[in-house]
Amino acid sequence: MPAVMSTPRSMELEITGKCNLRCRYCSHFDSPGDVGIDLPAEEWLKFFEELNRCAVIRVCFSGGEPFCREDLRELIEGAVRNRMRYRILTNGTLISEEIAEFLASTKRCESIQVSIDGSSEEINDSFRGRGTFKKAMRGIEFLKSYGLPVTVRVTIHKKNLEDLENIAKLLLDDLQLPSFSTNSASYMGLCRTNPEEIQLTAKEQTRAMETLLILDKKYKDRIMAMAGPLAEAKIWSEMEESRCMNLPSKNYGGHLTGCGCVRRELAVRSDGIIVPCTILSHIELGRINRDDLRTIWRHHPALRSLRDRTNISLQDYEFCKGCAYIEYCTGSCPAMAYNLIGQVNHPSPDSCLRRFLEEGGRLPEIPS
């Protein structure tokens, strides 16, 4: 298993719990990270000094919507002063020309990820709210005009499933973005109140996989995915090929190895509580400016337990009994497992190939 770094290399900071939108599948609201408290800038600035001492090289500002904070500039300047680069996850609707000019002036911005889920107002705004498409597109234009590294995250759901080709054309041909990334609406946050209206069925997921694989070939290396249909199409196809050819397991398959995040990064909720990840916000490790970050990183039992998941065999789970893919499976994301069945140390049912096939899903052929 990979070693653990002496300090986290990067930190995701939920600098606010506020947002000007209420997207129907938002993972933040109605989650353990939705704590309703925003720390004052002074607290974050003091914490950045500790991050500097710990040689953390990157922070990711998220929320909520980071641009809801009127003092965001002050926070960015604090990160820059403390020798860090930064990323921002945003809905893009509050980005003005003035903001873009400021971000460009810092020369430390690594990426700004804007959420766009459709190629038109009708599709994008169906779950994100009226007027959001135009505002986000305007924000992207401002960012581009100042040469900032803009990327887009497309969350795939029932209403944009047939729009993926148009989305790729809009982002990669028309806007000429270098790339965009995809995932799919997951059973977290607000999505849990109406999953049947939002989340893909196994058959719809198959359709998304087929479309994305074709687009992936057309736009070589410009569509990214760490999760969702495109990632699963590739991972599951490899698992199926390995099973058919009776290949040996690799990457310590057959164990809960699906998450490497806790070996390189941590997160902080908007109330200053340090957590392993923004989607494992119920696991409280300490508080900024009260508890020593280096000590938490090296010695906190909950963090060590998460890292030790990799020693847990999938053979131990009733859920995996008799599965033909067990030697090639990593159990995927612990946060998804927690959201679905209330256990972190369990394979995620959401990423289970056997379940996907039993529910009528089909692995598409990867275009040659």
Next chain:
Amino acid sequence: MMHECSLPTINPQVVCREEFDGWAILFDPDSGKAFGINPVAVRIWKNLDGKTKKEDILQELKSSFSEVPENIESDFVDFVRDLVEKGFAGYEV
């Protein structure tokens, strides 16, 4: 060309991240560029403080590490020159 009498000092904006087994990465937040250095180079980096002399650094390396190569002095000079060329260290003017 390395100055004859003095050593450069580290660029204070560059982050030295010690990660595993004494190895580290030097990270320039302005450019985003990083490169990995071994434990001997980490020790050199920490001594480029504008006060410690080359001879003292070399002596410390020889006493701290086993199997220090014969040509440690030329490796030292190459490494320091590389740091200066990358902007990771510089001479005070």
